[in-house]
Amino acid sequence: MKHVMRWVAPLLLALPLGIACSSTDPENDPAEPTDDESRLRNEIFEENASGKADNADCSGVVLPDQSGFNKRVAITFDDGPHLDNTPRVLDVLAAHHATATFFINGKGVRTAQHRDLLKRMHEAGHIIGNHSQNHANLKTVSAATLKAEIEGTHQILLDVGVKPAFFRFPYGSSSCATAETVRSYGYAVTGWHIDSADWCFAASRGGVGYCDPATFQHVPNSYRSDIAGFVLSQARAKGGGVLLFHDVHAYTVGVLDSILTKLENDGFRFVGLDDVDTFPRLNGKKPASSPFIGSACEDHDDCNFTAVNEAGFCQTYEGGGFCSISCNGTCPDKAGMAPTFCVSLDGNSGQCVAKSSAANGYCADLPGTTAKPMSRFIGTSSAPASTADVCVP
Ligand SMILES: [Zn+2]
Numbered sequence: 161m162k163h164v165m166r167w168v169a170p171l172l173l174a175l176p177l178g179i180a181c182s183s184t185d186p187e188n189d190p191a192e193p194t195d196d197e198s199r200l201r202n203e204i205f206e207e208n209a210s211g212k213a214d215n216a217d218c219s220g221v222v223l224p225d226q227s228g229f230n231k232r233v234a235i236t237f238d239d240g241p242h243l244d245n246t247p248r249v250l251d252v253l254a255a256h257h258a259t260a261t262f263f264i265n266g267k268g269v270r271t272a273q274h275r276d277l278l279k280r281m282h283e284a285g286h287i288i289g290n291h292s293q294n295h296a297n298l299k300t301v302s303a304a305t306l307k308a309e310i311e312g313t314h315q316i317l318l319d320v321g322v323k324p325a326f327f328r329f330p331y332g333s334s335s336c337a338t339a340e341t342v343r344s345y346g347y348a349v350t351g352w353h354i355d356s357a358d359w360c361f362a363a364s365r366g367g368v369g370y371c372d373p374a375t376f377q378h379v380p381n382s383y384r385s386d387i388a389g390f391v392l393s394q395a396r397a398k399g400g401g402v403l404l405f406h407d408v409h410a411y412t413v414g415v416l417d418s419i420l421t422k423l424e425n426d427g428f429r430f431v432g433l434d435d436v437d438t439f440p441r442l443n444g445k446k447p448a449s450s451p452f453i454g455s456a457c458e459d460h461d462d463c464n465f466t467a468v469n470e471a472g473f474c475q476t477y478e479g480g481g482f483c484s485i486s487c488n489g490t491c492p493d494k495a496g497m498a499p500t501f502c503v504s505l506d507g508n509s510g511q512c513v514a515k516s517s518a519a520n521g522y523c524a525d526l527p528g529t530t531a532k533p534m535s536r537f538i539g540t541s542s543a544p545a546s547t548a549d550v551c552v553p
Pocket of ligand 1: 238239291295330331
């Protein structure tokens with residue numbers, strides 16, 4: 161209420177003078193969370209932390225990538241844009257040479273200034289995602305409302321030149337049906353690993369940086385007045401991951417520089433949500449397992465290995481590719497992988513291919529190949545003549 165009162169006077173003055181509302185209308189920090197919002201946030205935190213969540217791609221908070229972050233952190237902000245606080249967030253990010261992702265609510269994009277702010281974010285290299293139009297609990301709305309909630313913000317982003325790829329459910333609250341609907345628009349559902357709980361630190365006791373247990377129970381007592389410590393402890397436990405803030409709180413702007421500095425001093429680096437190495441599954445890729453002869457590949461980078469002193473390369477063909485090395489009669493095998501065989505695909509030189517075996521689903525793991533009998537490429541070796549069923553295009 162205090163915030164509202166503060167702005168009544170300037171508005172009363174401004175309106176009779178005919179000053180355009182849209183350019184002088186200041187934005188308030190959001191109201192304190194309702195009991196319902198607190199309850200939802202507590203539930204979602206438990207879902208994320210305890211493994212209670214489903215593993216069927218229905219959760220709005222559990223990410224498909226859960227490890228292997230290699231001390232890389234993707235910073236994300238929800239609920240903006242905010243004309244006062246978001247630009248200050250952008251300044252802090254620029255000082256740290258960090259790009260972030262902003263999940264916006266369409267209802268907050270009310271003026272040309274808001275649209276200009278979105279364009280500035282986009283031009284600075286930040287990712288802008290969809291956080292729904294009105295920030296409702298989408299698990300409980302009708303199918304028609306769900307579509308309107310997605311499409312409203314989707315259109316706003318298209319109008320400012322952004323093709324959004326990431327969606328975050330308000331409160332992380334999703335069901336299998338809502339997640340499926342969101343994906344049908346081409347979005348990746350994006351939860352988080354590290355919850356700053358900045359909304360709680362910002363809300364309790366007038367924003368002095370104390371998170372009240374009655375508002376949010378999941379901050380250990382030692383961190384009740386230490387948001388940076390709370391963030392760092394989670395980042396260390398996870399080895400990195402997706403970090404959640406809200407750029408609508410002046411409190412968050414005030415502590416952001418110190419949190420980012422502490423993370424950097426601890427060896428963390430900042431990446432975008434679209435960093436495929438850090439978040440392969442979120443970006444629709446299989447995580448890189450250590451490649452070997454017969455691993456599926458798209459380019460030579462996917463075959464970054466050496467075997468019997470030969471460098472791996474990606475043999476591409478229409479519809480796919482597999483990793484290979486050149487050979488002269490024989491090829492090395494590796495436990496857990498399909499056995500290999502030296503053949504010539506060009507009639508001149510030898511290269512290793514995978515035999516058709518259970519380990520590669522009898523060639524099903526290598527799209528575009530089928531099992532075909534081929535003769536060994538003997539080359540200058542003394543290997544005996546032989547044939548085998550191998551996976552080749
Ligand atoms: Zn939100």
